[in-house]
Amino acid sequence: MTTTKHDTIDYFKHKADKYDLVEEQAYWQLSDRLLWNVFKKQVLERLPKGFTFFDAGGGTGRWSFKVLQEFPDSRGYTYDLSEDMLRQARLKRESNGLQDRWSIKQGDLHAIEGVQPASVDVCFNFHNVLGFVDEPLKVLEEIVTLLRPEGYLVSFTPNLYHALYFNISLGRIEEARKLTKGKGRFTLEMPDIHMFTPNQLQRYYDKCGLRVQSLKGFPAFIYPGFLETQIEGNTQTLSEILLDPLTFEQILEIESIFLDKEELAPRGNNIFIVGQK
Template sequence: MSDTAETANLMDAVYRHQRHFYDLTRKYYLLGRDLLIRDLAPPDNGVVLELGCGTGRNLIAAAKRYPTVQFYGLDISNHMLQTARTNIEKAGLEDRITLIQGDASDPDAINPLGISVFDRVFFSYTLSMMPIWREALAAGLTYLAPGGRIHIVDFGLQERLPGWFKSLLLKWLASFHVTPRADLKSELESLAENSGASCRYAPLYRGYAVAAEIRIDG
């Protein structure tokens, strides 16, 4: 079995049942997602890609906020995409949100969309779940149009939170195959330097989460 198929099976197993109540529970601890959507600020008539789109929650919120923009979502889990399609149809946004199944770390995964570059690419609490997250970031960078940006929000290192809270949180996250990326900042800085881009990285909520951005000048 390939690594992609193995990861897809794992994610389907994790979310087979969770997807039905995922959004109801995650709003309490996936903090900073709406800040990311606010900061996207894509150009009018632009195109935006979410890598690891899950239930479609972020795509729907962003499509409502930016009514002239086309949105695309990729996820490796077929179960999550089934839920996302249902949610998008309920929101009446099928004409502005397109979904595709694929591995975010594969730079060819978006080829079936027929779009080579995007104005914005974003990751929302997905890099901490991706086994080869560095490759996913690198792939996302190749999708950016001149002047484009990658936006990221994910779990931080809880550096300013009590030790007992950090210990419990990390143990709980591990049960869902989630690992905050201790070297996310250095990886982003390296990618930005190698591509002539700029990088922004900021802890949120005393380090509970982190917001980051890579910007390609254009």
């Protein structure tokens, strides 16, 4: 079944008001820490002072807001198809007085409007953004046009191999079989989305004329349970492990030690890739 723009808009319409509750889930706190640490070290800290970013499919602006907070000279765009998600981003912008630094635009990533070509230092898309679009490669090619020379494109995508494991572990064999063709889902309420492998993303970046600087998968040794796909809720076993602050930090340290092992990329829940123009 083909996922349409309407399916995507409708899916997020019912999640927008509660979407940021994901930050209260112990597993995603761990995943976010890993993602922020590697994104900051390998990309953001290498950018010129006063850099400009483009958050593709940025939704409620969770990551845009974090970048703007941590780098007070930065400016950026949050661009998304869902007006309901962007409404939450605008609330963040207004309540934090960021109107002069934060542009929020509704639109289709296949044909980006309102942003000048070669005007952005870093473009990023996190979590399921590339999964929901019709043509992931076309979207990446469109985003690349926004980058200045030497600019960075960063993607954090769903991992096909983990999606297969996840569905099989829940006994959803037909969902797993469907994934063998490259599209599927984590929950029965979501539309089918594209899933990716490390090699596939490497090929996409090559076709976009980007030099791949980093390719990794994480978290690699602890996976989300079913409740972690529901925005609200914590799987009991994961909670017992991760809600202990000391254990949380120890697992974070173990995951961090192996982040640079490219051979572990297929094992990660998500795939992280950085390319430079």
